[in-house]
Amino acid sequence: MYFFPIQYDEPLFRPPSEANAAIVQATLGCSWNSCAFCNMYETKKFKVRPFDDVRHDIAALAKAMPTARKVFLADGNAFVLSYDKLMPIVSAIKEHFGKVHRISAYALPGNILAKTHEQLCELRANGLTLLYIGVESGDNDLLAMINKSETAESTLEGISKAHAAGIDTSVMIINGLGGQKYSQQHALNSANLVSQLNPKFLSTLTLFTPHGLNQFQTQFKGDFIPQTQVEQLNELRLFIEHLELDGTIFRSNHVSNSVGLEGVLPKDKATILTTLNQVIAQVNNWPQSNGIRNLGRY
Ligand code: SF4
Numbered sequence: 001m002y003f004f005p006i007q008y009d010e011p012l013f014r015p016p017s018e019a020n021a022a023i024v025q026a027t028l029g030c031s032w033n034s035c036a037f038c039n040m041y042e043t044k045k046f047k048v049r050p051f052d053d054v055r056h057d058i059a060a061l062a063k064a065m066p067t068a069r070k071v072f073l074a075d076g077n078a079f080v081l082s083y084d085k086l087m088p089i090v091s092a093i094k095e096h097f098g099k100v101h102r103i104s105a106y107a108l109p110g111n112i113l114a115k116t117h118e119q120l121c122e123l124r125a126n127g128l129t130l131l132y133i134g135v136e137s138g139d140n141d142l143l144a145m146i147n148k149s150e151t152a153e154s155t156l157e158g159i160s161k162a163h164a165a166g167i168d169t170s171v172m173i174i175n176g177l178g179g180q181k182y183s184q185q186h187a188l189n190s191a192n193l194v195s196q197l198n199p200k201f202l203s204t205l206t207l208f209t210p211h212g213l214n215q216f217q218t219q220f221k222g223d224f225i226p227q228t229q230v231e232q233l234n235e236l237r238l239f240i241e242h243l244e245l246d247g248t249i250f251r252s253n254h255v256s257n258s259v260g261l262e263g264v265l266p267k268d269k270a271t272i273l274t275t276l277n278q279v280i281a282q283v284n285n286w287p288q289s290n291g292i293r294n295l296g297r298y
Pocket residue numbers: 030031032033034035038039040041076077108134
């Protein structure tokens with residue numbers, strides 16, 4: 001029987017790249033918990049865990065995973081914690097995990113803006129070197145409709161502030177977020193914002209609607225027109241075409257994506273676009289597919 005040293009408050013989520021990390025729940029749930037497309041923490045009421053409980057988990061995990069090099073702070077946006085609450089946690093991780101080289105957390109841009117440059121630098125100096133940020137879109141119309149609590153401007157300001165302190169970011173964009181009507185402005189404004197951010201990591205996910213299409217229709221005042229998969233892939237192509245990045249590691253390999261893509265941008269941009277073009281052409285050639293047939297996973 002597998003023994004795990006601590007009891008998590010389920011459900012527990014972490015980014016795919018933190019698969020081997022020790023996961024420490026510093027907070028429970030998401031302090032915002034209101035994005036139209038997200039049901040990750042709908043069963044949880046946001047809570048800051050007492051430091052003694054967090055420290056207990058850190059010590060127990062460190063004993064069980066003495067060679068862990070990554071520690072991820074859960075849940076939804078643990079970076080919402082104030083500097084005064086985060087620093088003792090980061091210090092305890094450094095004290096117990098002898099080999100840790102990266103501490104990371106989910107964050108909203110507003111959580112970054114709530115800290116001073118000096119506080120961010122101090123967190124960075126003590127090992128908190130990566131933030132995962134669901135930017136979702138660079139288009140303000142869409143950000144308002146999905147109830148994101150951020151704008152393109154606040155996102156640019158917040159992420160730039162993290163970068164200025166030496167903290168890297170991993171940025172996520174949702175393909176298909178605006179349906180047919182907003183597809184072009186979503187792709188172009190997202191490419192524009194991400195290009196200004198130039199994050200270390202960029203990934204795309206594809207929209208799914210856990211609360212059903214009706215909720216989306218309500219948020220969009222009836223304006224949400226679902227896309228075919230080919231339309232979503234065309235949108236992804238437009239987004240990638242307009243990215244101007246310098247050494248960003250791109251991954252579009254989430255389970256929600258119908259085509260798996262990855263590479264370093266701009267070096268692999270042409271290869272990625274060629275792959276996308278091939279898949280789009282192939283789907284368009286399927287008899288009676290009409291671009292609608294479920295692609296499965298490439
Ligand atoms: S901020 Fe993130 S975790 Fe919270 S509701 Fe929005 S998408 Fe979900």
